[in-house]
Structures are given as C-alpha cells and as structure tokens.
Amino acid sequence: MKRLILAAVLAAGLAPGMVTPAFAVNPDEVLPDPRQEERAREVSKELRCLVCQNQSIDDSNADLARDLRVIVRERIKKGESNEQVLQYVTDRYGDYVLLKPPFKATTLLLWAGPFVILAFGALGTVVYLRNRRAAGGVSGDTAPLTEDERRRLDALLRKDGI
Amino acid sequence: MRRLIYILPLLVLAVVAAFFFVGFNRDPKLVPSPMIGKPSPAFSVAGLRGNDGTVANATYAGKVTLVNFFASWCVPCRVEHPLLMELSRTKAVNIVGVDYKDKPEDALTWLRQLGDPYGVIGADRDGRAAIEWGVYGVPESYIVDKAGVIRYKQVGPITEDVWRTEMAPLIKELSR
Numbered sequence: 361m362k363r364l365i366l367a368a369v370l371a372a373g374l375a376p377g378m379v380t381p382a383f384a385v386n387p388d389e390v391l392p393d394p395r396q397e398e399r400a401r402e403v404s405k406e407l408r409c410l411v412c413q414n415q416s417i418d419d420s421n422a423d424l425a426r427d428l429r430v431i432v433r434e435r436i437k438k439g440e441s442n443e444q445v446l447q448y449v450t451d452r453y454g455d456y457v458l459l460k461p462p463f464k465a466t467t468l469l470l471w472a473g474p475f476v477i478l479a480f481g482a483l484g485t486v487v488y489l490r491n492r493r494a495a496g497g498v499s500g501d502t503a504p505l506t507e508d509e510r511r512r513l514d515a516l517l518r519k520d521g522i
Numbered sequence: 523m524r525r526l527i528y529i530l531p532l533l534v535l536a537v538v539a540a541f542f543f544v545g546f547n548r549d550p551k552l553v554p555s556p557m558i559g560k561p562s563p564a565f566s567v568a569g570l571r572g573n574d575g576t577v578a579n580a581t582y583a584g585k586v587t588l589v590n591f592f593a594s595w596c597v598p599c600r601v602e603h604p605l606l607m608e609l610s611r612t613k614a615v616n617i618v619g620v621d622y623k624d625k626p627e628d629a630l631t632w633l634r635q636l637g638d639p640y641g642v643i644g645a646d647r648d649g650r651a652a653i654e655w656g657v658y659g660v661p662e663s664y665i666v667d668k669a670g671v672i673r674y675k676q677v678g679p680i681t682e683d684v685w686r687t688e689m690a691p692l693i694k695e696l697s698r
Binding site for chain 2: 410411413423424427428431450451452453454455456457
C-alpha cells in the first residue's frame with residue numbers, strides 16, 4: 361500500500377512535466393517585470409528559430425535563438441509593442457521567421473486554398489446529388505403507379521403465386 | 523464534356539505532384555533574405571587585426587564589396603576559404619570579413635595558418651552585427667554595390683559554381 365501511494369505521488373509529480381513542453385529560456389534572460397516577460401514569451405513563441413527551423417526561439421537552445429530572445433526582451437523593455445518587435449525581426453529574416461504566416465497577396469493560396477477546395481467539394485456533392493435525383497434513383501419523389509400499372513402488377517404477382 | 527469530369531482529379535493530382543516535386547527539391551535551409559535591395563544595415567564593430575580600426579558601413583562606401591561572415595570554429599568556412607584566397611590574389615572584389623562569435627586569438631591563428639584574404643576584418647564578438655544583417659549561420663556572404671545596397675546573399679560556402687555563374691557576373695556589372 362505504501363508503495364502504491366509513493367508511485368501515485370511520483371506519477372502526479374511527473375505528469376505536469378511531461379505535459380508542459382520544455383522551455384529554453386534561461387533564468388538570466390527573464391525580465392524583472394512579469395507582464396513584460398509574458399509579452400516576451402508571446403513574441404518568442406511566434407518566431408521561428410532559423411537554425412532548428414521547426415522550433416520557436418522560445419523552445420530552442422540554439423545560440424542564435426538565445427540572441428534573438430535577448431533582443432526581443434531588450435526591445436520590449438524599451439517600450440516597443442509586440443508588433444514592432446516582430447517587425448524588427450521580419451525586416452532582417454523575412455516572413456519565414458514567423459511561425460504563423462501573415463495574410464497577404466503572396467500567401468493567399470496558403471490561407472484560402474483549403475476553403476477553395478472545400479467549396480469545390482461541396483459544389484461537386486450538390487451537383488452529384490441533383491443529378492442522381494433527376495435520374496430518379498433512390499429518392500422518394502418518383503411518380504406513383506397509375507391504375508393501369510397497378511392492375512398489371514397485381515396480375516403478375518398473382519400469376520407467380522406470391 | 524462529361525468525360526472531362528473524370529479527368530479532373532488526374533489534373534489536380536498532376537498539379538499537386540508538380541508542386542511537391544519542386545518544393546521537396548528546394549533546400550529548406552536556404553531562407554530567402556528580405557535584405558536584398560535594401561541598404562546594408564548600420565553596424566559598427568571593433569577591428570580584428572591591429573590595423574583594422576572600427577569596421578562599419580563607411581569602411582566599404584563607394585566600392586563594390588563582398589561582406590563575408592566567417593568564424594574559425596566554422597567548418598564550412600574552411601571549404602570556402604581557398605576561393606576567397608583566390609579572389610584576393612586576383613583582386614576580383616573588395617573583401618570585408620566579419621569574424622562571428624569568435625575569440626580574436628583563434629581567428630588570428632586561423633588566418634595565419636590558412637592565409638588572410640580580407641581587406642579589413644571586424645570582430646562581431648556577441649553576434650549583434652550579424653543579426654542586423656539577417657545572418658543565421660556562418661559562412662554567409664553579401665554583395666554590396668557602390669551605393670551600399672545589398673544585391674546578393676549567399677548562404678553557406680561560396681562554391682566555384684556559384685561564384686562563376688552568379689556572383690562574378692553581378693560584381694562585374696556592378697563595378698561598371
């Protein structure tokens with residue numbers, strides 16, 4: 361029983377560590393003002409580390425990521441807005457450095473593409489269903505049997521002895 | 523007309539395939555620089571060698587210049603080095619070096635061993651100047667025109683091929 365409790369306590373202690381991703385921010389980089397630090401973290405999470413590419417500079421241990429984190433904090437401390445800081449970095453490294461690409465003419469296809477494809481799919485489905493209905497497939501609005509047809513059908517069924 | 527509907531998925535697939543074929547053949551390490559066509563950024567670093575003085579934009583004003591970021595700890599820089607020596611020997615272009623995040627004594631030893639192709643060398647010890655230029659790894663080289671505008675960026679070592687087909691013709695044109 362004691363062991364079980366110990367195991368549970370250990371698991372509880374481990375779990376949060378496994379869920380939250382590891383951050384690369386070193387203690388000496390942290391700004392004294394917690395609100396500024398929070399903004400710095402927000403900005404850092406939007407910036408791609410150019411050395412490891414699929415990590416943000418907030419997550420990366422690369423030297424360049426560290427340098428950029430420090431620059432982000434310096435500029436926030438100087439009173440720049442988040443947008444100004446992001447602009448400073450994109451002016452030098454291009455839009456590629458933003459993990460969330462901006463919406464503009466060159467990225468139109470990227471942002472609108474999925475919706476365009478969805479619209480095509482929806483259109484195709486509507487056209488297909490309409491055609492099927494027009495062809496009198498499974499839908500319920502086929503014309504009812506006429507009196508003549510019913511009599512013939514009855515006769516046929518009786519003849520087969522059903 | 524109805525037949526066309528059946529060919530459509532094939533056409534879409536062809537377009538997507540072409541897109542990926544081109545996309546996957548591109549090196550994701552090469553990030554297009556927004557600095558091309560812009561004036562070279564204001565920077566100022568201490569000189570590396572005794573007689574270098576401060577290295578800043580004014581250092582190369584009015585001359586077509588190759589600005590080369592390098593470091594003694596950088597292995598690809600070794601690959602590139604003989605070509606820079608050759609450019610220096612033939613006086614092909616004014617070469618400014620920026621020694622990136624390096625111990626000056628290491629850099630000096632490196633130059634003593636391999637040769638020194640640079641007109642002037644700045645020591646960017648904290649890497650700040652490099653960030654101003656949009657450098658994200660060494661070696662990186664920029665061609666700056668007489669007006670101080672960045673015209674070309676090479677990420678990674680300058681190869682014979684890149685020099686011959688891209689950089690040399692551009693430098694020739696800019697020097698006119």
